[in-house]
Amino acid sequence: MNPKIKDLIITTFLSILFGMILSGLLLLFLDKNPITAFGKLFSFLFRDGYTFADIFVKATPLIFTALAFAFTFKASLFNIGAQGQFYMGAVAALSVSHLLGGIIPGPVALIIIFLSSLLAGGVWGALVGFVKAKFNANDFLVSMMSVYIALAFMNYLLRTVLIESKHEYPQSDPILKDVFLPIFVNGTRLHTGFLMAVVIAVLCWIFLYKTTYGYRIRVVGMNPIAAKFAGIEAGRIYILAFLISGGLAGLAGFTEVNGVQHMLVQDFNTTIGAEGIGIAILANANPIGIIFGAILFGALKVGGSILGQTSGIPSSIIELMEGFVMLFVILSYYVRRKLELRREILKLKSEAEV
């Protein structure tokens, strides 16, 4: 096997392991035995089909938000506003579901809802790319702050036009059944949104590596000066990358509203944007790697919440674990570079001796 890929797999595995060990040690402060806790965590996951399938349900929006981060990352841009684009997509999905649900056939409505959440997230994201291209605004800061605007916007709508018929809580009415994303494993919550996420991750990979647009995005990301000399306008690339990135995050809103929640509540799913960034970094921004990273995080989420419910261990231990895993993954970049350097020097030395 290519030693670089071997390094990648081993160091990623070790990062996850170390993350678990370190967060497990913290359980000792709570007088809990980490080994039994982790044993429970894993046995819960395979307890029944419903729980196991829920891993993939939880992974679905994470794939989208991770793709969103990875996509701009390839162009050396930072979209850390996937959370906000997700809200915009969710608002669009819910509004269009209410508008079209029961009026036109479900499958047709779903396609329109899909497109509207893609567009809503995309436009909200493209705005960041636009101010970056036009005014050289800092994409990191602008995308970060755009989350709060989107959140406030969604919460405002939930207290006004989208509020439930009883006008009691800041949440919407549920959507009609015929605009639910179809379940594809009976007896579970696993909906077709997961398959959609996997297909879109593959499409992202194809777009980045097989098309001229993706090529130009990568050129601008890796060497903006060379791009300029090649007549590639970085500004357009910024807008394009953020448009696609925002659209991907918007789709997370679609799968959450139409696939899982079937309604919109105030402040929901507040962490998937940040977790998406973590997964994208874990996967080295590779779309295919993101699928696996998201499944891992999905498993931790499901296992963590059951752990909290059943054994009195706070489920925040899972967040700690995610945090530690991320730290170790980031450190592993350094370790891999050192390993490669050492390998090359050894190779040189052995060549010199021959």
Place this chain on the structure above:
Amino acid sequence: MKEPFIELRNISKYFARVIANKDVSFTINKGEVLALLGENGAGKSTIMKALYGLYHADEGEFIIDNEPCIINSPKDAMRMGIGMIQQHFSLIPAHTVLENIVLGNEKGILDRKKLAEKVYSLSQKYNFNIDPNSYIKDLPVGVQQKVEILKALYQDVKLLIMDEPTAVLTPQEAITLMDFVKDFVKRGHSVVFISHKLQEVMHIADRIIVMRNGIVLGDILKKDTNEKDLSKLMVGKDIPVLKKTTTQFSETILKVENLTVAGKQGHLALKNVSFTIGKGEILGIAGVSGNGQQELGETLSGLYLTKEGEIYLENQPINSLSVKERIDAGIGYVHADRHTAGLVLDMSLSENLLLKTSFHKEWSNKSFIKRKKLNKHAEKIVQNYSVKTSGIDEQMKGLSGGNQQKVVLGREVEIGTKLIIFDQPTRGLDLGAIEYVHRTILEERNKGKCILLISTELSEIFALSDRIGVLYDGKLLRIMDKEDANTESIGLLMAGINNIEANSDNINTKDKLPGRENTNNES
């Protein structure tokens, strides 16, 4: 027998992918000029940077007075009396000479008057005549170098290492520098002179160390050798002599009229530049770097907006065309800085060939890259240009400088069907690669393309050009036929001295020189 100042014993230094130095041992004696001769990438700079504490040697030791000494930083080196003048100066343009010299060396309140006197007398001692209170940005490059030297002298260095010191100088400035070097060693100090130019090594050195591929191949006294032997030792093989046929150039392809361009800092980088290049002609542009060469190339390729003037390609004005449109119009551009402007180092060889033509229908089908066609093209380039690589999927950063440049050439020659701009096409390359680049340039000329060759290497300008012009401070001083030009006349023009037109404006050395330096690619 001269007394040794420092001894290098079995020094090795490894970088990723290259052995920079392997078991390098030699001594540097007091009172001598030691030349380190070798091609780009031979490991000359690396070994000296290790001695100066900028790099940490992986193996080996330095011996002073029979005691091994530890050099971990330039500070350690300076304490032992070792100073180094880098190829690229580390001066602060907005500060005065005095401020630059005392920077980091004095504590507490500065007694400017006393310090100025000290610096002035030091400068007088070596006939430098530098006013300590003048600003760096107002000084020509040659004087800036003297300030760098003064900075080292201020620290009482006993060994001065100079890395390719003449690269930025006019021939006349180089002579002044040589005089200083001789004066300096006469006082019992030592100089290490890093160079790849045989003539100047033979002129200045007492002893010559020849390096190739990171190892020492010869440690020879100057009186025991000659240029021919050294050249053979340095290159390891005979370089075929470039054959240049004369062609008749007929129609004008490129016409530049009264071109004025504002540079990045807002100053005028090009002032009223006019010239033409005919079909099958090479126009060489000589000049010390930073006098508008880069802006000239970048303006022609569409990166800068022209302030005044017009550019015609085959009688069509192209001023309003974008970079992309000029690529389509048939302008190839080999940029001086291939690492940042010419290549995407993290991409593969084949992907780099697509860099400027990704918009072309030829390479994509409904915006899907025609991978097979691209790969075939890449294989062809690798073969035609004999690029040494493990394959077309190898990342560009894994290739040596010469092979990287071949890829750039392969791409730009294809794009530049009418005009190819070569800006410093052989910078940082070894002699074999240089010869290859030169042959390619001549071949393209013989195909009837028009070629603009911008170079600071006079030998290159003379070897290839049909006509020669000199850029100084953004002005194009005289264009002459190659037969009428010689090193001396061009050298004077490079210093801004234009006797024939007697334009007093050009002699004014206080005239602000653009201080921007191009990045160094030797690594």
